[in-house]
Amino acid sequence: xxxxxxxxxxxxxxxxxxxxxxxxxxxxxxxxxxxxxxxxxxxxxxxxxxxxxxxxxxxxxxxxxxxxxxxxxxxxxxxxxxxxxxxxxxxxxxxxxxxxxxxxxxxxxxxxxxxxxxxxxxxxxxxxxxxxxxxxxxxxxxxxxxxxxxxxxxxxxxxxxxxxxxxxxxxxxxxxxxxxxxxxxxxxxxxxxxxxxxxxxxxxxxxxxxxxxxxxxxxxxxxxxxxxxxxxxxxxxxxxxxxxxxxxxxxxxxxxxxxxxxxxxxxxxxxxx
Amino acid sequence: xxxxxxxxxxxxxxxxxxxxxxxxxxxxxxxxxxxxxxxxxxxxxxxxxxxxxxxxxxxxxxxxxxxxxxxxxxxxxxxxxxxxxxxxxxxxxxxxxxxxxxxxxxxxxxxxxxxxxxxxxxxxxxxxxxxxxxxxxxxxxxxxxxxxxxxxxxxxxxxxxxxxxxxxxxxxxxxxxxxxxxxxxxxxxxxxxxxxxxxxxx
Numbered sequence: 099x100x101x102x103x104x105x106x107x108x109x110x111x112x113x114x115x116x117x118x119x120x121x122x123x124x125x126x127x128x129x130x131x132x133x134x135x136x137x138x139x140x141x142x143x144x145x146x147x148x149x150x151x152x153x154x155x156x157x158x159x160x161x162x163x164x165x166x167x168x169x170x171x172x173x174x175x176x177x178x179x180x181x182x183x184x185x186x187x188x189x190x191x192x193x194x195x196x197x198x199x200x201x202x203x204x205x206x207x208x209x210x211x212x213x214x215x216x217x218x219x220x221x222x223x224x225x226x227x228x229x230x231x232x233x234x235x236x237x238x239x240x241x242x243x244x245x246x247x248x249x250x251x252x253x254x255x256x257x258x259x260x261x262x263x264x265x266x267x268x269x270x271x272x273x274x275x276x277x278x279x280x281x282x283x284x285x286x287x288x289x290x291x292x293x294x295x296x297x298x299x300x301x302x303x304x305x306x307x308x309x310x311x312x313x314x315x316x317x318x319x320x321x322x323x324x325x326x327x328x329x330x331x332x333x334x335x336x337x338x339x340x341x342x343x344x345x346x347x348x349x350x351x352x353x354x355x356x357x358x359x360x361x362x363x364x365x366x367x368x369x370x371x
Numbered sequence: 372x373x374x375x376x377x378x379x380x381x382x383x384x385x386x387x388x389x390x391x392x393x394x395x396x397x398x399x400x401x402x403x404x405x406x407x408x409x410x411x412x413x414x415x416x417x418x419x420x421x422x423x424x425x426x427x428x429x430x431x432x433x434x435x436x437x438x439x440x441x442x443x444x445x446x447x448x449x450x451x452x453x454x455x456x457x458x459x460x461x462x463x464x465x466x467x468x469x470x471x472x473x474x475x476x477x478x479x480x481x482x483x484x485x486x487x488x489x490x491x492x493x494x495x496x497x498x499x500x501x502x503x504x505x506x507x508x509x510x511x512x513x514x515x516x517x518x519x520x521x522x523x524x525x526x527x528x529x530x531x532x533x534x535x536x537x538x539x540x541x542x543x544x545x546x547x548x549x550x551x552x553x554x555x556x557x558x559x560x561x562x563x564x565x566x567x568x569x570x571x572x573x
Contacts (some may be wrong), residue, residue, distance in 0.1 A: 200489055316448040
């Protein structure tokens with residue numbers, strides 16, 4: 099350890115989750131572009147007069163000051179950069195944002211900086227705070243897998259590498275993406291994806307989040323994509339996400355009627371060739 | 372490997388029992404266990420008795436799910452309290468806090484938790500169903516969501532609003548703003564925005 103190690107440091111970060119500790123302390127898991135994911139403890143943060151409390155709520159982007167501790171670093175100051183208040187005010191947006199935060203938590207290792215992934219999370223929160231549709235969650239899932247080394251194979255067969263035409267194809271998370279008819283026997287599990295779904299997935303990999311947010315997907319297509327990517331995420335993590343199950347629960351009988359009439363994806367994605 | 376120094380089995384059991392309590396680490400559990408060893412038999416019997424009494428005599432109110440000795444609880448039984456107004460709280464302790472404030476004369480509903488997606492706590496893990504059953508009786512006109520102003524508390528409030536809103540029940544939320552003795556300089560943006568929204572003429 100360098101002897102000149104500073105006793106404290108500054109970083110910004112998005113708070114991913116909170117766990118209570120003892121009478122009035124909490125441990126926060128923060129994702130920072132320079133430090134990566136890390137846990138820190140905030141002393142006395144559950145007391146009403148704590149000056150840090152509101153600045154360390156999950157899904158808040160804050161400027162942080164920490165002191166090195168024996169085990170965990172200790173938050174000494176926190177100031178909000180963005181609180182994403184519209185995300186907090188809408189149950190669907192909030193649930194999706196929490197799901198994305200859980201993905202970041204589970205797809206990353208402690209103290210391994212991934213600035214691109216951080217940029218993605220901030221972009222998602224900003225998008226959801228504005229008018230982005232909930233389907234940006236699918237873009238986020240694909241991008242997280244791509245940035246962490248689990249890129250799905252969408253253009254060619256994940257088993258034999260043959261280029262795939264734009265047609266109904268087997269999607270096998272365990273094989274790592276789409277699988278051609280000839281290799282179906284090798285891929286153990288999967289589900290058939292519609293042409294529309296495959297087009298959307300391919301479009302997502304070549305577009306920005308903003309462009310993807312411009313897509314209008316009808317309910318069936320949205321469900322198809324949600325299930326397929328949910329399978330893919332589960333395959334990588336080897337377990338269900340906590341908040342993913344929750345998204346499903348909320349989108350069940352409580353689901354609100356769509357606010358805009360669904361448009362066919364083909365008509366609204368002219369850039370797909 | 373030499374043999375690890377062994378603790379007598381009964382002490383080990385006690386240590387493990389303490390260790391299961393919230394906020395008690397292995398060292399604290401040991402300290403508590405050895406403290407019990409040093410206390411008189413009478414004190415220990417009192418403690419054991421108190422523990423058992425709690426389990427024997429305290430149950431949950433079949434109406435509001437608050438903890439109580441008698442069912443229905445005193446708040447649900449009190450005919451002077453407004454039965455059209457229900458305050459929904461996270462924990463039994465919150466009922467006491469609101470009672471202390473003296474400003475509420477309606478009834479309660481205790482959820483025993485909040486929705487916490489990240490930890491996998493869903494609607495079926497808290498006592499929401501009992502609330503829906505109460506609403507079906509038709510007497511309740513307003514629900515005051517008094518969950519904590521945390522992310523989880525807000526999520527729970529929004530969830531219940533969505534659940535019961537269509538039934539025509541008015542759902543309100545406790546006001547949010549600055550606590551007394553607060554410092555504007557250190558107040559977070561969300562609280563300050565809510566405080567501005569909810570400002571009052573003086």
